[in-house]
Amino acid sequence: MSEGIAQADQPPAREGEGRDLFSKFDDVIAMREGLLSKGVEDPFNLVMEQVLSPTRAICNGRETILLGTYNYMGMTFDPDVVEAGKQALADFGSGTTGSRVLNGTYQGHKDVEDSLREFYAMDHAMVFSTGYQANLGIISTIAGKGDYILLDIDSHASIWDGCALGNAEIVPFKHNDVEALEKRLKRLPEDAGKLVILEGVYSMLGDIAPLKEMVAVSRKYGAMILVDEAHSMGFIGENGRGVAEQAGVMNDVDFIIGTFSKSVGTVGGFCVSNHPKFEIMRLVCRPYVFTASLPPSVVATACVSIRKLMHGAEKRAHLWENSRMLHKGLRELGFTLGTDEPQSAIIAVIMPDLEQGAAMWEALIKNGLYVNLARPPATPANMTLLRCSLCAEHSEDEVRQILEIFETAGRQVGII
Amino acid sequence: MQELDEHMDRSQVDERIRELAQPFNKKGIEITDTTTFQNDLEFDSLTVMDFVAAIEDEFDIIISMNQQAEIETYGQLVDTVHKLQVKP
Numbered sequence: 001m002s003e004g005i006a007q008a009d010q011p012p013a014r015e016g017e018g019r020d021l022f023s024k025f026d027d028v029i030a031m032r033e034g035l036l037s038k039g040v041e042d043p044f045n046l047v048m049e050q051v052l053s054p055t056r057a058i059c060n061g062r063e064t065i066l067l068g069t070y071n072y073m074g075m076t077f078d079p080d081v082v083e084a085g086k087q088a089l090a091d092f093g094s095g096t097t098g099s100r101v102l103n104g105t106y107q108g109h110k111d112v113e114d115s116l117r118e119f120y121a122m123d124h125a126m127v128f129s130t131g132y133q134a135n136l137g138i139i140s141t142i143a144g145k146g147d148y149i150l151l152d153i154d155s156h157a158s159i160w161d162g163c164a165l166g167n168a169e170i171v172p173f174k175h176n177d178v179e180a181l182e183k184r185l186k187r188l189p190e191d192a193g194k195l196v197i198l199e200g201v202y203s204m205l206g207d208i209a210p211l212k213e214m215v216a217v218s219r220k221y222g223a224m225i226l227v228d229e230a231h232s233m234g235f236i237g238e239n240g241r242g243v244a245e246q247a248g249v250m251n252d253v254d255f256i257i258g259t260f261s262k263s264v265g266t267v268g269g270f271c272v273s274n275h276p277k278f279e280i281m282r283l284v285c286r287p288y289v290f291t292a293s294l295p296p297s298v299v300a301t302a303c304v305s306i307r308k309l310m311h312g313a314e315k316r317a318h319l320w321e322n323s324r325m326l327h328k329g330l331r332e333l334g335f336t337l338g339t340d341e342p343q344s345a346i347i348a349v350i351m352p353d354l355e356q357g358a359a360m361w362e363a364l365i366k367n368g369l370y371v372n373l374a375r376p377p378a379t380p381a382n383m384t385l386l387r388c389s390l391c392a393e394h395s396e397d398e399v400r401q402i403l404e405i406f407e408t409a410g411r412q413v414g415i416i
Numbered sequence: 417m418q419e420l421d422e423h424m425d426r427s428q429v430d431e432r433i434r435e436l437a438q439p440f441n442k443k444g445i446e447i448t449d450t451t452t453f454q455n456d457l458e459f460d461s462l463t464v465m466d467f468v469a470a471i472e473d474e475f476d477i478i479i480s481m482n483q484q485a486e487i488e489t490y491g492q493l494v495d496t497v498h499k500l501q502v503k504p
Contacts, residue, residue, distance in 0.1 A: 148480070153465055169480040174469065187478045381462065 035354070041362045043373040053077055054265075054393045059370055067388045067402055068372035072345050073234045073315055074393030075265030075305045085266075088300030095295045100127075101282060104293030112303040116270055119306050120241055120256060124278040127270045127299070129291050131230055131259030132158040134269030137287035138226065138255060139197065140166035147193035150184055150218075152176065152209070154202050154380045156228065168195070175202070175380065178213045185221035194223035200243030201231035204379050204387070205338030206346030208236075211247040219252055226255040231344060234263035234309040235316040235392070260302045263309060268294050268302055315392040319345055322390045322399050329403040334416040338385065348374075349386040349406075356415060357384035363409035369402060429475075429498045436470045437490075449491025475501045 036042060041060065050058040054074035055066050075081055088108055098104035109127060116125035128134040139162030143149045147168040151159060154175040163170045171188075173180040181196070188194055196218040198209050211227065218225050229242030237245025240263075244253045254275060260268035271281075282288060294302075320342075327342035330349060338348030351357030354375050361373040364386070372387040379385055394402075410416035437447060440463055445456055453459045459467065468479055471493075477500040479487075487493050 163481075169482050171478055171480050172465065174465075180469065183473065184478060187472075187476060377461070382460075 031354075035358055038355075040358050041365060043358060043361045043365075046365070046370070051076075054391050055398060057370070059365065062366075062368055064365065064368050064370050065394075065398060065402060065405070066370050067390070067394075068370050069391065070231070070262040070389050071265060071391050072231075072319060072389065073263040073265070073309060073312060074391045075263065075308070078265070078305065078308065080308065081265065081301045081305045084304040085297040085301040089297040092296035094297070096293045098292055099289055100293045101289050106293075106296055106299070108296050108299040108303065109293060112268075112299045112306070113270075115303045115306040116258075116272055119239075119310060120272045121239075121250075122256070122272040123274045123276075125270055125272045126278070126281055126285075126288065127268055127294065128288055129269070129294055130267060131257070131261055131269035132161075133287040133291065134257050134259070134271050135159050135228065136162045136165055137285040138257060138271050138281070139163060139195070140287070141281065141285040142224075142255075143168035143193065143195045147195065148188050149195045149197060150181060150223070151197040152199065152202075154204065155197060155199065156203065156230075157378070159197055159199075159228065176207070176209055178210055178217060181214060182217045182221075185217065185223060188221070190222075194218075194221065195226060196223045197226045198228070199231075200227055200229040200236065201344040201346065203231050203346060204374060204383075204385060205348045206231075206342075206344045206387075207339050208232075208243050208343045211243050211249055215244075215247070215249040215252045224254040225252065226257060227253050228257045230257070230259045230262055231346065233258050234312060235319050235345065240309055240312065240316060260298070260305075264302050264305045266298050266301045266305065268298060312392075319390060319392040321396075322392070322394050323347065325396070325399050326388060326390060326402065329399070330406060333403065333407050333410060335406070335410065345390045347388045347390070349388065351384040351386060352415070354384045356413060357386060360386060360409060360413045360415055363412045364405060367405045367409055369405040369409075424498075424501060426494060426498045429501065430494045432474060433471060433490075433494055433497060436474060437467065440467050447490050449489060449494070451490045452488050453490070453493075454488070471497060477501055 046059055048057040048059050054071045054076050057064055057066055092106055096104040096106060113125040113127055128137060135158035139159065143166050145167040148171060149163055149168045150171045150173060152175055153172045171184055173184050198211065198214055201208050215225055227244050232242035234240040236242050239245060241250060244250050255271055255273045258270050260266045323342040323345050327337065327347050330337060330347065336350040338350060351360060357373060364371055374385040374387050376382040434447065441457060451457060468484060472479060475497055483496060487496055
């Protein structure tokens with residue numbers, strides 16, 4: 001399982017020192033040292049000294065094309081978005097210093113929730129301080145003792161952690177397998193509360209869920225449905241509402257979880273819903289209550305960005321062109337990809353193993369291209385992946401350069 | 417899936433799980449009631465998931481992760497499945 005719990009060995013008792021609580025990290029420390037001892041540039045310690053645009057930065061002293069930022073719609077440098085942030089900073093100060101339910105709700109928080117209601121055409125919207133907290137809060141709060149959560153085995157860490165924080169019975173099923181989901185739904189007590197958790201786009205391989213079938217089967221057995229659309233907002237579905245919209249099941253989904261840290265271009269998380277009692281979540285959801293709200297500048301940038309995404313049809317079309325072009329080009333170069341067709345703005349290049357993956361990552365960065373290196377245990381089936389996420393602001397020429405860099409690096413490392 | 421007698425006894429449950437475990441027991445380690453999945457059989461989380469899914473489908477039951485967390489040894493697994501399959 002991608003985010004499953006790997007139990008470490010018992011920490012050894014050392015004479016005179018008691019037990020070192022850090023012993024449990026020895027395997028990870030050894031793996032990291034092993035990697036770095038070969039002289040590889042540390043893939044998990046990259047510093048961007050300057051950010052030039054949504055697609056360019058100076059990384060470790062080199063000008064670099066960014067292909068691993070989830071900045072899908074390139075909103076981070078949008079002049080209207082930046083201006084809104086500056087204005088809010090001047091008008092409302094640098095932070096709220098308080099919880100949403102106490103002194104932390106400013107006009108901007110209400111405005112951004114209004115923009116989400118409009119964007120998704122849903123009755124309720126609740127903004128959290130991060131996307132991680134949105135999953136953590138909603139999942140742990142709505143599914144309680146005696147309830148059942150059925151979730152895809154490749155779910156994101158924030159979903160697993162939401163399950164771990166709550167008291168429900170947790171039942172995982174095989175990735176994107178409708179039959180495995182139905183079999184398990186069928187076996188649950190009829191009168192138990194049931195929550196099915198799905199993602200629109202799975203971020204490791206960039207594949208999408210068969211939501212039409214999965215939502216139908218979940219409904220059939222009386223389960224409520226939560227869909228995390230973090231990696232689809234703004235460019236999948238007619239109005240950019242995500243895979244649920246594309247699959248025509250928006251009205252059958254009870255909760256959509258999303259984030260401001262990808263297409264929206266800032267930080268924050270949210271849940272939108274039509275549930276008539278949804279507003280009570282503001283009082284009972286601990287990760288919402290016991291944390292400070294987002295700074296005024298952040299909610300102001302998010303609000304403008306979301307409203308602009310409603311009219312982003314052209315950018316959206318260009319993002320898809322980029323995704324298709326990169327997918328086709330990488331395939332032609334002989335790389336193994338996570339999906340047969342481009343299904344999202346994520347193209348995952350499967351590496352033979354961690355060592356060659358790290359070598360390839362380093363060759364790419366030295367040639368001026370940044371991608372995400374994803375490694376076990378965060379990956380399905382313990383794969384090592386180079387994850388590429390495209391941006392609507394990548395020009396056709398940049399995608400061509402990206403392919404050239406992949407070709408050069410691939411030959412240097414001997415992968416193609 | 418085979419038709420199950422509602423009152424399959426423990427040894428029958430044991431026999432069937434033993435068959436299901438075989439393809440996952442790559443080193444052919446001898447399995448007793450005290451054999452542990454993590455240390456003796458060296459099951460990683462992916463193997464656990466596939467093994468549990470096979471048992472769930474064979475016995476038409478659910479073994480939630482909460483229940484899995486309580487199971488360390490082969491004998492505990494057989495006990496759990498035996499209990500679960502006689503329940504309505």
